[in-house]
Amino acid sequence: MTTARTALVAALTMTLAAAGVLADVRPARSVPPACRQATDPEATSILVVGDSVAQGSSGDWTWRYRLWKHLTGSGARVDLVGPRDDLFDRQADRFGSQAYADPVFDRDHAARWGMAFAEQDHPIGDLVTPCRPDVVVEALGINDLVWQDSSPQTVVEEARTLVADARAADPTVDVVLSALPQTWFAGVSEYNAVLPALAAELSSDESRVVAADTGTGFVENVDTYDVAHLSATGEVKLAAGVADALGALGVGTPYPRPLPVVPNGPSRPAVLSAVAGDGRVRLAWTLPPGAESVVVWLRDATAGEPWTRLPYAVPWPTTTWTATGLTNYHEYRFRLQAAKGTAVSETFSNTVPSRPRKPAPGPVSLTLTSGRHRLVARWTASRRATAYVVSWKRRGAEGGEHRRRTSSRYLRIDHLRSGGSYRVRVMPLNVRTVGPTATKYGRPR
Template sequence: MRWGRTLGIGVGTALLLGATLVSSAPGTAKEPVRILLVGDSVTQGSAGDWTWRYRLWRHLVGSGVRVDLVGPRDDLLDNVTGEFGSHAYLDPAFDQDHAARWGMFFAGQDRPIGELVDEYHPDVVIEILGVNDLAWTDATPEGVTGDARQFVEDARAADPDVDVVLGALPQTWISGVERYDESLPVLAAELDTDASDVVTATAPGPFAEGVDTWDTAHLSASGEVKVAAGVADALAGLGIGSPYPRPLPDVPLGPRLPAQLSARAGDGEAELSWVSPPGATAAYVWLRDTTDGESWSRLPYPLPGPTWTAGDLVNGHAYEFRLQSEKGSVAAEDLYSNVVTVTPGPTP
C-alpha cells in the first residue's frame, strides 16, 4: 500500500504538493509505521557498530516519520567472543528491535516470516537475506530468487496488505550475488500489487570490499550509510519518509572508541597492556623516542593484544606509545588511545 493513498489527496492537490505530502503521510498518521527488519549479520551488526538500522532510524525520524521498528531481538553479536546478546552499540539511542541474526539463510530462518508478521503486525517488511545461501550452500542465484518469492508469498499469507522491500546484496564480489541482485527488480515488478507493494533497495555504489566492509561481508561505517541510504530511498518510493540525502555523508571508519593503554618499564623494554574498545580485533602500536626527538612511527602489523612487549629500547630514553584500534581490516581513522610514557632501565 502506498502510504500517500491513505490521505485521500486529489490529483490536482497532489500535483501542487508533490512528494512533500506523500513523504509526510506516516508522520501525520495516528499510529507509527511498523517496520520489521529481517536479515543476517549485515542487519544485526556486531559490537562497536552503529548498524545500518541505526542510520535508517535516525534518517526516518529526522524526516518526520513516526516509526516503530519491531521484532524479537534487539542485540548485536560480540564478534570477539562470538556470543550473541551484546548491546555495545556505538550509539544505543535508537529503536533497536529487529529480526536478524548472524549466519541466517533464506533456507534457515530462525522464525518463519509468516509467524513474525502475524505476531508483530508490521506495515513494511524489509528483507536482506541470501548472501549466506550463496556463499555457504549449493544454492544458485535462481534458487535464492525463488526463496525471495516464497518469502513475499509467506508474508502476504499472514497479512495480504503488508508491503515488502527486497534488499539487494551489497557483497557483489561473492559468487552469484550480482545475478541474484539483477533478478530482484523483475521479481518485485511481478509481485507488486495495489494492496501489497513490493520494491527493491540497492545500496548506492561503488561498494568496495575492505572499505565499505571490515572483512569479506560485514559493514564498516561507510557501508552502513550506503545500505541505509538504499533502504531509505526504497521507503521513500512507498511514501515513507524522504530519500537519503546526497551526497552521502563522509563518516570515519574503524572503531570509534579509543583503547585504554598502560605500560610498565623494564630493562631495555616496555610491557604494554590495553583494554580494547567493543568490536576491535587488533591494534597498531605507534611509538617514538622523545629523547632523540623522533616522530611517531607505526609498527607494520596489528597486534591482537591485550599485551605486547617492546624490546631493543635504550635505557634512560623516554618513549611514548599509543594504539590505533582496528576492526577486521579497517583501522580507526585519526583516533588513538591515551599516550603513555616509559623510560626503560635496569630492574632491581
Template sequence: MRAALGLAGMLLVAGSMPVPAADAVLSEPPEPVRILLIGDSVTQGSAGDWTWRYRLGRHFAAAGVAVDFVGPRQDLWNNVTDQPGSTDYADPAFDQDHAARWGMQALVPDVPAGRLVEEHRPDVVVEMLGVNDLLYGASAETVAGRTADLVEEVHAVDPEVDVVLAEATQTWFPGVVGFNGLLHDVAAAADTPTGRVVVARTAAGYDRDADTWDTSHPNAQGEVKIAAAVADTLSGIGVGPPAARPLPDVPVGPRTGAEVAAVAGDGYVTLAWAGPSGATAQYVWTRDASSSEPWRRLPFRVTGQSWTGFYLTNGHRYQYRLQPVKGDDEPEGAVYSNVVEAVPFRPPAAPAGLRATAGRRCAVLTWREPAFATRYRVARQTAAGWSALGWVRRPRFAAERLPAAHAWRFRVTAWHLDVRGEAARITVRRAPSGGPCR
C-alpha cells in the same frame, strides 16, 4: 499499506466526509510506521558499528517521520569473541529492535517470517537475506524461490504488509549478481495494490574496498549507502522522503581508542589493553621521550590484547599509544588510546657501602644507592629467620628498641617499584659504651 497514509492521507480522507472540525484531525498525530528488519550480519552489524539500521532511523528522525522498528532482538554480533549479545553500538541512541542474525540464511531462518509478522505486526517488512545461502552452495534460483516463499508467508498472515526486498551488497561473491536480478522477478510476481513488494537497489554503487571493513560487512560508508537505498525504496511506497543527496561523507574505522597500561622491565616494556569494541588489531605508536624523538608508528599490526617491545635503553622514558583497526579499515582522523609512559630498568644491585653506627639498643644503617632503586626493605635476622623492620626510600634506616645482644645482623634489599633486586648484609656489634644512636 495502512500506516503509509500518514497525516497527509488522513487529511485527504477527512476532506471527503463531514467532520466536526479540522483541528480534531490535526490534533491526532499519525501512528508510527512499524518496520520489521529481517536479515543476516549486514543488517545485525558487529561490535563498534553504527549499523545501517541506525542510519535509517536517523534519516526518519531528521525528516520528522514517526517509525517504530520492531523485532525480537536488539543486539550486535561480537566479531572479536565471535558470539552474539554485544550492545556496544557506536551510538546506542536509536530504536535497536530487529530480526537479524550473523550468518542467517534465507533457507534456514531463525524464526519463520509469518510468525514474526504475527508477533510484531509490522506495516513494512524489509528483508535482506540470501548471500549466506549462496556461499554455502545454494543456487541463485533456489534462494530466489525461498525469498518468494517468505513473501507468501508474510502475506498469508497480513496481505496488507508491504515488503522491501533488499539486494545482497556483495556482488563480488559468486551468484550474487544473478540472485539480485531474480529478486526483481520475485517482486513483480508478488506485488499487489494492497501489499506492495518492491526491491531496494542496495547493491548499486556499492564498493568492496570503500564500503566494507572485511570485503563483506559494511563500514560506516557502506551503512550510509544501504540505508539510503532502503530509504529511497520506502519513499516510493509512501514511507518518508528519499535520502538526501549527496550522501554524507562519514569517517570509517573505529572512532574510539583502547584503554592501555604499561609495565617496564629490564630492557623491555609490555603494553596491555582493553577495547575498543569491534577492533580487530592495533598499530603501536612509540617515542623515546628522553631523546625527544617524534612519534613513529611501528610497521605491523598487533592482534590480541598485549604487546612487548624489547631492546630498549634502561633509564629512558618511552611513551606509547595505540591506533585501533577494524578489519582493513584504519580510523580516519586522530583516533588513539590514552598515552602511557614507562621506564625500562635493570633490577637494582645490592646497596653498596653498607655501614652502621650502633648504640646500646639501636643501630643506624647507611648505604650508597644502586641504579634504578626506588625503595629499600630492611630486615633483622632472628632465630626464626629474617624479620622485616620497614621500608625506606632514602639510603638510611634507624633501627630502634633492638633486643639486648652483643651483635645484630641486618639485611637491606633494593627494590624498583614492585621488583626485588639484590640484598646487602651487615653484622653490627653493640657499642661498648652502650650510648645512643646518632
C-alpha cells in the same frame, strides 16, 4: 554451476567458516516469537528480517541505526519492530550483546547472525502475524549463496516465497527486497540484477514490493571490515539504499546525497598502560567493544623522532606487546589505534610516556664497627650495583651530610667526635638508577 565456480565458493566458504564470518550459529527456534510491536498507532512499523549484516556485532552502529536516525531526523514517524534487539558478540561467540556504538535508537529487529532464506528462525508469516509490520525489509541471501551453495535462481525463488508467505499473513503488507552488498562473491551480481524485475512483477496496489539498491558502490575492506560485514561507511551506504526504497513507498524521504562521511573502525579508543624495563617497555591495553586488534605507534621523544607505526596489528586475544631494543633512559611515547578487521579507528588511545632503564640495584646489609674517632662501614654486595654512595652525619650537627662514592664494600670514616651518635647510610647505584638505602647508627670511641 561450473567446476571453477564450485571450487571458488567452496574455498570462500572454508575461509569464512574458519574466520567465524558465516559460521552456523543458529539458536533453537521458538514459535511463535514474542514480538515488540509498534507503540505509536500513527507510526509506520518496519520489520527488518536479515542476517549478520542486519543484526551487527558488538561495537557496531549498524545500518539499522543509520536508517532510523535518517527517518526520524527527516520527520518520519516510524517504529522498528521484531522479536530481538541484540547484537552478536564475535569474541564471546554468543548473542545478546547490547554493546552498540550508540544504543539510543529503536533497536528491534528480526535479524540473526548466520541466517539464510533456507534457514530462517521463524517463517515470515510467524513474524508478520504478531509483529504486524506495515513494511517488511528483507535483507537475506548472502548465506544462501555462499554457505548454502545455492544458485542465484534458487535464492530469487526464496525471495518470491518470502513475499508470498508475508502476504498470506497480511495481504496489505509492503516488502522491500534488498540487494546484497558483497558483489565480490560469485552469484551475488546475478541475484542483484534480477531483484528490480522481481519486485515489479510481485508488486500490487494492495501490497507493494520495491527493490532497494543496496548492491552498488561497496568496496571490499573499505565498506566492510572483512569479506562480508559492513564498516561504518558500508552501514551508511546500505541504510541509504533502504531509505530510498522506503521513500518510494511513501515512508520518509530519500537519503541525502552526497552521503555523509563517517569514520570507520571502533568508535571508542583502547586504554593503554606501560611498564618500563631494561631496554624495553611492556604495553598492556583494554579493548573497546567490538575491537579485534590494535595498531601500535611509538616514538623516541628524547631523540625527536616522528611517530612510527608497527607494520602489523596485534590481534585479540593478545592484549600485551613488548617493545625491545630501546635506548635506556630515553623517553618513549606509545599510543594505539583499535581495529575491527580492516577498519582501523581514527581515534587514538591515551598516549603513554615511558623510560626504559637498567634494573635498580638490590639492597645491601650494612654493619658498623667503632674505633677511636672512627667508624668502619662494611656492606654486602648489591646485585647490579656498579658503585655505592656512603653518607654520614652526626646527630644534632648543623649542615649537610658528608658523602663519598666508592666501588668498594668497605669505608673507614675518620675524624669523628668520640661518643657522638652518627647516622651512616649506604646507597647502591648503577648508571642512573639507585637502589634501596641501608641505614645504621654508630658511636666512635
